[in-house]
Amino acid sequence: MKKERGRLGRQIVLSMGLVSSITMLIAFVGSIVIYGLLYLFAPPSGPLTPDDLFIPDPRDYLIFAILLLIGLVVAVVIASRLARRILAPLNSLAESARRIAAGDLEARALPGDRSLGETAHLVDDFNAMAVRLQRMTSDMTAWNAAIAHELRTPLTILRGRLQGMKDGVFKPDEAQIRGLLFQVEGLTRLVDDLHIVTLQDIGRLEMRMEPTRIDVEIRHAVDSVSDTLHEAGFAVEVDLADVVVACDGARIRQALLALLDNARRYAVPGRLRIALVLHESTFTLGVEDDGPGLAPEFAQQVFEPFTRADASRSRKFGGSGLGLSVVRAIALAHGGQAVYRRSAVGGSIFELVLPRG
Template sequence: MSQRGRLGRQIVLSMGLVSIITMLIAFVGSIVIYGLLFALAPPSAPISPKELLIPDPGDYLVFAILLLIGLVVAIIVASRLARRILAPLNSLAEGARSIAAGDLAARAIPGDRSLGETALLVDDFNAMAERLQRMTAEMTAWNAAIAHELRTPLTILRGRLQGMRDGVFVPNDTQIRGLLFQVESLTRLVDDLHIVTLQDIGRLEMHVEPTHIDVEIRRAVEPMNEALDEAGLAVNLALEDIVVECDATRMRQAFLALLDNARRYAVPGSLVIRAHASGDEVSISVEDAGPGLSPEFSSLVFEPFTRADASRSRKFGGSGLGLSVVRAIASAHGGSAQYRPGSRGGSCFEITVPRRRRR
């Protein structure tokens, strides 16, 4: 017998046993009621106490008929109730088997919602199945995006190295610098993926110590000055002297990602970098002069492998992970990363972190 049949049989037998006990109680109760009726309205002919307590054959026949009718009604009710209980459970079992077989779109049917706990169980199962399907789809998209991002530098490296081996390219300084640039791109992509993945699973290690955040911002800006100048961006620093308990290396990495994002996408103009404290929080923002983000894209800007302008991304490179790294580092510090339209019509990316590490 299948597991489903055994479960149904157990439910029916349990309800049948309850029904039999209920009918026995009704049987004994009817005798008591008979006794009370005889006590309150005695018959005209005298009856001995022994005859009063012992029913006659006619009474036994009435009790037997009532018991048989009650048992039939109890079995019918128990069977109907068992089907109501089993319908969502069977649907739940079938959904679980379908998901185990690879059909992540399978869902259970709650059926009669008057059975509150069973309906809630089915709803929880469906929510779990939906989340599993969404996570699988995101993982598939991640794998495709990672493969796409790795393919370009690997193809260039293989082509250049084969060309050098075949004598097509002369291994000079220009070729070596180009190869190193592709290797650096691969290294940066792997590092970014590592940070985002570790933060997603809550394993991003932090070396927290008191840090002058304005000093770290200047250290991040200094190596980017030349690249920012080439992009036509003039850096304007508005920094307060603030000490924050943070991982200085990680925070500097987040600042570099914000500066690199501005270099790739911002139009020439001033780039305002601010750092100020408000209560127990510190905000660091990078604001450019344009062009800003559309409302549709602004809600997705921190998602991995998203780009607002594919043509500029192809021109200046980039994997679409920079802002995801910014969000991961901010979250690891107990803070957040936000986007808002800038006061000059451009984009303003802001990191907010607590001044003291939350224990």
């Protein structure tokens, strides 16, 4: 590699020397040609003397050779310094690329002299790419660990129950079958949620956009879980505007159900308000509870996958930690956004802000 670096430096020096030599040669020959043309088309008046004719003699060629040598020396010195300035960040960039390829994701290139704007920008872009690659690798590692953790519990239960039924410890009655189906349904929801979040991350989550009575879709979603919410101690209030918007009604129901399930798991029993508000170019679907709300530091990452509030601040009834991530994925796929804010009474308000068009 050092041999290749030296080769590049020599190429820069030789190129600069060659350019300097060609430039001086063009200047020398061009002066003779221009002088000859001027003499041809605009000859001087009066008789000509030998001094009026520019005919190079050996002394002229000697002067030109000396000037050419001086130009070459100056060009080599300037080219050497320029080569060092150019090669320093490029060498750092190549070294960092090799370290990253070897698995050292913390490697970063040094921009060196920032007066070479394009080279400095190249190094900055490389470092930004390295930071993003390191973050993606860390996120992937965290995802794998979180997925393994979420899958371990239901799979352990399923294996234990099935092994117990095989060994005769458990009777394969209706209660056992219902418990096994519950675990399978949990696994199915986890896989579906992971599928949605992953598709959105790679920009492949497709929506079936069509004119939809969004208020009707919301009422259907609320009716499907109203008994469960009432049993958990929630009084549901619905405030909807009658409107037809272009959206994927099934995905909107899925997002709303995720918000309601999140409220059932983490909010204190009380009022649960579902509101649909129309704006000029957007509409907002919000779910508001009576508390306890989220800590400011947790609210910034509430829509990230596999994040949960602290157990001392909320009632925890299981869940994969993907529900709010699914809500955000559906909002983004619609060209909107998912928002959390604290209510006036200290509760939580989760909103889907989506375009009406």
